[in-house]
Amino acid sequence: MKSAFPLVLDLSGRLVVAVGGGPVSARRIRALTDEGAVVRVVSPWVCEDLMELVLGGRVEWHAREYAGAADLSGAWLVHTAAGDSFVDRQVARDAEDQRIWVVDATAAAATAASIPARADVTTPDGRVTISTYAAGDPGLATSLRDGVADAVARGELDLRRTRRRDSAGWVALVGGGPGVDGLLTTRGHELLRSADVVVVDRLAPRALVDRLPDSVRVIDVGKTPGHHAVPQWRINEILVEEASRGLGVVRLKGGDPYVLGRGGEERLACEAAGLSVEVVPGVTSAVSVPAAAGIPVTHRGVARGFTVVTGHEAIPGLPTGRDHTLVLLMGVTQLAQTVELLVAQGRPAHCPVAIVERGFSPTQRTTVGTLATIVELALARSVESPAVIVVGDVVRLSPDWHDV
Numbered sequence: 001m002k003s004a005f006p007l008v009l010d011l012s013g014r015l016v017v018a019v020g021g022g023p024v025s026a027r028r029i030r031a032l033t034d035e036g037a038v039v040r041v042v043s044p045w046v047c048e049d050l051m052e053l054v055l056g057g058r059v060e061w062h063a064r065e066y067a068g069a070a071d072l073s074g075a076w077l078v079h080t081a082a083g084d085s086f087v088d089r090q091v092a093r094d095a096e097d098q099r100i101w102v103v104d105a106t107a108a109a110a111t112a113a114s115i116p117a118r119a120d121v122t123t124p125d126g127r128v129t130i131s132t133y134a135a136g137d138p139g140l141a142t143s144l145r146d147g148v149a150d151a152v153a154r155g156e157l158d159l160r161r162t163r164r165r166d167s168a169g170w171v172a173l174v175g176g177g178p179g180v181d182g183l184l185t186t187r188g189h190e191l192l193r194s195a196d197v198v199v200v201d202r203l204a205p206r207a208l209v210d211r212l213p214d215s216v217r218v219i220d221v222g223k224t225p226g227h228h229a230v231p232q233w234r235i236n237e238i239l240v241e242e243a244s245r246g247l248g249v250v251r252l253k254g255g256d257p258y259v260l261g262r263g264g265e266e267r268l269a270c271e272a273a274g275l276s277v278e279v280v281p282g283v284t285s286a287v288s289v290p291a292a293a294g295i296p297v298t299h300r301g302v303a304r305g306f307t308v309v310t311g312h313e314a315i316p317g318l319p320t321g322r323d324h325t326l327v328l329l330m331g332v333t334q335l336a337q338t339v340e341l342l343v344a345q346g347r348p349a350h351c352p353v354a355i356v357e358r359g360f361s362p363t364q365r366t367t368v369g370t371l372a373t374i375v376e377l378a379l380a381r382s383v384e385s386p387a388v389i390v391v392g393d394v395v396r397l398s399p400d401w402h403d404v
Contacts, residue, residue: 012036015074019066019091020081021046024105028079033058042071069094081105109136117145121152123194124170125161155189169243171270173263175256175282176204180360183283195250197242203254203386236269243275256284260310260329286327289359289388293366294399297325303394311338320346325392332385336375343371352395357387366400
């Protein structure tokens with residue numbers, strides 16, 4: 001193709017004729033049907049993927065050879081990949097004679113129309129399509145598309161709307177993991193780059209927040225042990241207020257929103273106000289921080305289950321068997337009371353315990369001991385939050401256990 005004019009077509013409800021039933025046709029036809037096009041396939045045979053669309057009623061199949069210009073009657077677009085150069089050239093000529101745009105998938109440099117390399121990103125405000133065209137070089141177009149898509153996945157490109165929303169905004173509860181950039185999900189990156197407002201926790205990945213455009217408003221509602229500057233009811237109100245103004249709001253939390261993160265309360269408050277809410281899971285510190293210290297919460301022959309509980313409240317009755325691991329979040333302040341309760345409930349005093357502070361950070365530190373010694377060790381080492389406490393025989397797998 002010597003010249004090219006990029007154009008977006010709405011093919012919903014419009015006829016597209018596809019000549020050829022192989023994998024190339026199947027891939028393009030699936031994309032066309034996903035966009036709402038009415039697709040007619042002309043081919044004596046179809047591949048398995050295309051047969052799936054036929055059997056599903058999404059495609060009309062004429063099981064025969066291409067019969068000429070009449071097969072293209074009523075089409076808005078034609079796609080040919082017959083596998084026979086003579087047939088493909090004939091289809092292209094017939095389409096040209098009827099002034100129908102034709103994509104010849106077998107002649108990238110000569111086709112009258114071309115389908116660019118494409119990737120889609122779904123934001124709460126709608127789909128964003130990334131398309132690249134490289135003058136008859138599909139390989140280069142694909143490489144460029146992948147580069148842009150990767151930049152989006154890494155949160156490097158701004159996905160916010162530049163026009164005001166006509167309706168209410170949206171809220172996304174995003175789990176940021178244990179505070180490390182690389183453990184935020186791709187979906188989390190997409191939503192951060194789509195947000196007008198970010199409501200952030202103390203343990204969320206702050207480096208990501210620091211890299212947001214200056215025009216993104218950041219509201220810090222971080223809590224420290226014993227000091228909740230912004231109470232939960234007010235956080236709920238902030239989410240509702242901002243989204244009700246037509247803004248896209250991300251609630252960026254450490255760990256996972258639904259693992260002792262009060263995400264359920266925030267979702268219910270937003271939905272009660274009629275707002276759309278998306279929840280993006282995060283890598284919970286209950287599993288990831290012990291892993292960073294070399295401690296699996298389950299291990300064959302050692303522990304076959306684990307329980308996660310908050311450590312700043314009274315510990316409920318829990319399994320006490322040696323094959324069950326207990327993980328405590330927010331448990332440093334009441335460590336002495338917790339140890340006393342666990343022993344009273346049946347955990348032996350020699351049960352291994354590990355406290356992992358500041359997981360995944362350069363200052364990560366692990367303190368190991370037993371229920372009989374861990375309180376004294378924690379005081380001697382000035383252990384402080386944030387920290388994850390692991391109780392059970394899996395602690396013996398820690399690289400630090402040899403010091404006990």
